[in-house]
Amino acid sequence: MYEKFGEFDSAAEINRAAAAQRAEGDDEAILMIAEENGIDKEDALDYINGDVGELASPLMAAYGKLEVERKVLEPYEIMEDWLQYIRIRCAEDPRMALAVRRKGKSLKGCIAAILEWSMKHQRPVDKEILKAVGITYRVTLGIPGMGRVKQIITEYYLREEAAGS
Known part of the structure; x- marks a missing residue:
């Protein structure tokens, strides 16, 4: 890269x-x-x-890093949405743009943090929903909503910044 x-x-x-x-x-x-x-x-x-x-500028540098990482990672579907949320947070908060550019922080690491939350917060899908799609086995789901993902993104990128303040 x-x-x-x-x-x-x-x-x-x-x-x-x-x-x-x-x-x-x-x-x-x-x-x-x-x-x-x-x-x-x-x-x-x-x-x-x-x-x-x-x-x-700091925002250009953050967006640029995210673009380079996007080309390598090739996120799709919900991960593209998460990438867009990171971009939005960079535009909203100059500290976020600075943090995204930092060595040791990456799109891959941020997505891993979101997936870690997802795995820890899985819940069973209602049996009637499973029946409606013809699934007869147990299914769990732990996809965070937009607000939670933005919180995880912020915590991932700004964690050390907050600790150092």
Whole structure:
């Protein structure tokens, strides 16, 4: 995922690396930093051309990391919804955008936290519902609702931030 420049911990680190490459006149390296971090090529070109002062804002850096991780993980159905909830939380709370970008935090880890909650909170599905779909064996379900998922997402990404406050 981060083969050439490694994983950056923040937008500030991305911007420092891009500034160093700009000082060297290495536009290709800036484009590579952008690509590795999910930042649009057009935004990188704006930076290279001097139209903007930084390659990435904290929100751009968070969205970029999520996009890179999405391509690797290939989430589907409900996991796509969860990814969208993470994006929404990043837009709502600047602390969340910073936390999403942190090393050690990942989309995969966040989905694992949601699934852990799901496994611990399974309940049997009503027999009449099972009968209606032709199932004769016991089925349990533990899918969290939207509000609970947003809570789990927030706790996953901001847990250390809250502990350090």
